[in-house]
Amino acid sequence: MKNILLVCTGNTCRSAMAEAIFDDEVGRSSVLHGFIEVDSAGTFACEDAEPTPNAVEAVEEMGLSIEKHKAKQIDKELADWADLILTMEAAQVEQIEAMFPEAEPKTHTLKGYAAGELGYPGPGYDVSDPYGEDLDVYRECARQIQHYIQQIIAKLEKEFSFQ
Structure with a gap:
């Protein structure tokens, strides 16, 4: 079993969408299904905040739901739980x-990890925050997240197939 924690600032947009997308991609994988657990949190989250309406709609358009998601703050317990933390x-x-x-050795940016750039790769590996933007910006953000997650899923499938 591998535990993956997805992290953004408030856990109401990017990491909430990423959790739903990652979980869906794992569920579709014949190699990873049942071997990956996914969760999300924020570095500055307002506990129990609901996801933004545009985040809800963007993932609904992908056939997913985050309506029941409640924001949570990353804490030591979550950091210890995670085998991999993707920001x-x-x-x-x-x-x-x-x-x-x-947690330093297991913490990377989502985009950097997908590209093979581990640790702190710099700001060129950020997924832009859509908070406060219109639905089209959220859709593009969700598509980017999905693209990086699909790259990571392919890497994890190779890793798991050798175990």
């Missing part, structure tokens, strides 16, 4: 490493 921004890698230094 939406490089700054969040730094924040997690400052809060939980022991």
Whole structure:
């Protein structure tokens, strides 16, 4: 079993969408189904906040639902639970490493991890925050997240097929 934690700032947009997308992609994988557990959190989350309406709609258009999602703050228990922590921004890698230094080796940006750039790759590997933007921006964000997750799924399938 491998536990993957997806992290953004408030856990109401990007990481909430990423959790639903990642979970769906794992469910579609004959190699990973039943071997990957996915969760999400924020580095500055308002506990129990609902996802933004545009995030809900963007993933609904993908056939997924985050309507029941409630935001949560990353804490030591979640950081310890995770085998892999994937953030939406490089700054969040730094924040997690400052809060939980022991999590440094397993913390990467989503885009960087998909590209094989581990740790803190810099701001060129950020997934832009759609918060406050219109639905089209959320749709594009969800598509980007899905693209990176599909690359990661392919890597994980290769990794798991050798175990």
